[in-house]
Amino acid sequence: MPRTVSRGVVALLLSCTLLLTTAACSGDDETQSASTTATPSGTSTVEQQKLAKTRFVANAGLAAGATYQWIVKPYRAGKFKKGADGRTFALVKAGLAGAFTYNRLKAAVNNAKGDPLLSKAVAPLTAGIESLKELGTKLRKGEAGDADVGAFESVINSIKDAGKSAGAEVVEKVPSASQLGG
Numbered sequence: 575m576p577r578t579v580s581r582g583v584v585a586l587l588l589s590c591t592l593l594l595t596t597a598a599c600s601g602d603d604e605t606q607s608a609s610t611t612a613t614p615s616g617t618s619t620v621e622q623q624k625l626a627k628t629r630f631v632a633n634a635g636l637a638a639g640a641t642y643q644w645i646v647k648p649y650r651a652g653k654f655k656k657g658a659d660g661r662t663f664a665l666v667k668a669g670l671a672g673a674f675t676y677n678r679l680k681a682a683v684n685n686a687k688g689d690p691l692l693s694k695a696v697a698p699l700t701a702g703i704e705s706l707k708e709l710g711t712k713l714r715k716g717e718a719g720d721a722d723v724g725a726f727e728s729v730i731n732s733i734k735d736a737g738k739s740a741g742a743e744v745v746e747k748v749p750s751a752s753q754l755g756g
Contacts, residue, residue: 654713
């Protein structure tokens, strides 16, 4: 019994010490009430501009990697042709990659808005990105041709060039299969 009492006393002393330390640091009542009612703000515009290029590069790199790995490369290898081994699986992956690419390119354009130079470089490419919206479905159904795969490649190359001209060089990064499906 004496052991539990001493533990209780220690816990009480620690709690009081924490309360007194917190009260001593808080200052006057006006400061305390203002700090408790303040809402957290997002990152400042300076921080957003610093991270805009980084986020743009990450999203555009994932889009480029997915396009090359699961659309361009299998198409050139003839995986989308009728009768090819693994055609259905390749088409499903290409469809998922197409949707993923569209999503990441939209995110990259949104990130580019945080950097003035990058936003000017990427602004003319939004129409090309919008044209990719339905291509994922075409790929999944097996209806994609040379022009469709070329459209993906063209948009990705344009994004890479725009990033490079704005000082944000895009490097292809192949996303994992879970990232494609997620």
